[in-house]
Amino acid sequence: MLYKRPDSSVWWVRFTTPDGKRVRRSTGTENKSAAEEYEAKLKQDLWRVSRLGERPTRTWQEAIVRWARETEHKASHADDLCHLRWLDQHLSGATLDQIDVDRIDALIDARKSGGASNATINRMLALVRAILRRAERRWRWIDRAPSIALLPEPRQRIRWLTREEADRLLAELPEHLEAMARFSLATGLREANVTGLEWAQVDLARRVAWIHPDQAKTRRAIGVPLNNDAVLVLRQWQGRHPRRVFVYRRRDPAGDDTKWMPISKAGKGAWHKALKRAGIENFRWHDLRHTWASWHVQSGTPLHVLQELGGWQSIAMVQRYAHLAPEHLAEHASRIESGIRPVDTILARSRHR
Structure with a gap:
């Protein structure tokens, strides 16, 4: 059944699966027709999982919620959240199996058009790659994570003050x-x-x-x-x-x-x-x-x-x-200095030519 919470205008779905599991989930929409479509598809997917043993389709939102919970101890957790907020504009509503090489290339183009450097884009790509790899290898949510190559970064000099x-x-x-x-x-x-x-x-x-x-x-x-x-x-x-x-x-x-x-x-x-x-x-x-x-x-x-x-x-x-x-290294550099003619000898000969 569909219902609305008192503090929300979004439709929620509630039902029991054939194997007795209770499901209560937000449809993410205020449109009742769209919510009904979501409910029907969700029931069908869960039926196939229960009766046919198929793997459930997981979304990007499910992945980042679990990732954020499992990696909150990371020193770079705040940086990860900044990247995830930007990614949400482009991957919201996508399932994990829809995030392929073409989708990754679109993310790169979007970051470049916003003026981001290769280093910044690489931090984002590394995060997406880590999430998808965990979804494949640890959570078993997808069969195979796409191959994500990082962009070349120019080696910069160490900046320091005199x-x-x-x-x-x-x-x-x-x-x-x-x-x-x-x-x-x-x-x-x-x-x-x-x-x-x-x-x-x-x-x-x-x-x-x-x-x-x-x-x-x-x-x-x-x-x-x-x-x-x-x-x-x-x-x-x-x-x-x-x-x-x-x-x-x-x-x-x-x-x-x-x-x-x-x-x-x-x-x-x-x-x-x-x-x-x-x-x-x-x-x-x-x-x-x-x-x-x-x-x-x-x-x-x-x-x-x-x-x-x-x-x-x-x-x-x-x-x-x-x-x-x-x-x-000076001592080692000096070991071969006597193996060639002294500079002053070379200069003296050149003057007499």
Whole structure:
């Protein structure tokens, strides 16, 4: 039977299948004729599943609901939800077996027409591929997931600041962002770990801080040694807020009082304005972490030590910075320098020709 809930204008369907299973589901439409068609098709599909053993047809909406529930522990869960909201415009109402290579190509074209980069499109494609593979291999909802190839991504240089550029930027930032940027350059912590840092995670006497597993991208706890720069920043911010380390002063709309408020995002408008005033282009907040790592490598910190300091899961993530400190290869480069004629001898001969 069809019915409407008191708080909704959408038709719902309710019936019992031949094997005694009770079904109660939204039709997703306010049109009664369309709802009746949905009910008839649903009953037919469930009958075929029950009597003929056929696999039920699953929808994209069913897949993303189950995916979101099973992967809510992921560090990138919020990013996944952003991609899924965009995908809902194009895959809403589609069954999983309708998502083929042509449908994927249409998604790519739609993202490109909106100005998305290959890297952004690849994050979306990787998510769709993961969902469809899970639907095939774990949930057994489809026979075969389509093959989804990622787009080529140009290798980009690691963006980092020189000491002089960092000084210029810090001088242009408002007080709370300056403190957070200094702390980031001293510890290499990611933005979310800095904005969410609590005093309960800091021990100034031991000069250490720590990131809990549920706060870390790799879901592993990170111990953070605090150098003098980091300790000075923390001491400046003691006593401003009972729980959070980094806060900003906001005026109370109801009066003239100001309150110290937690910070949810660092790289917003004030950050971009400061970059412009400092004459620094193509630099994100996350590049402070690249700067910290680059300074470490150039100062002689071994890569395996940098890996532990930065909480990276694999040494491959740290190899990106190795080219910034080739001094350890100088001894090996010099081994063949005496095998050819000295440059001054070659130049002297060329003058007499």
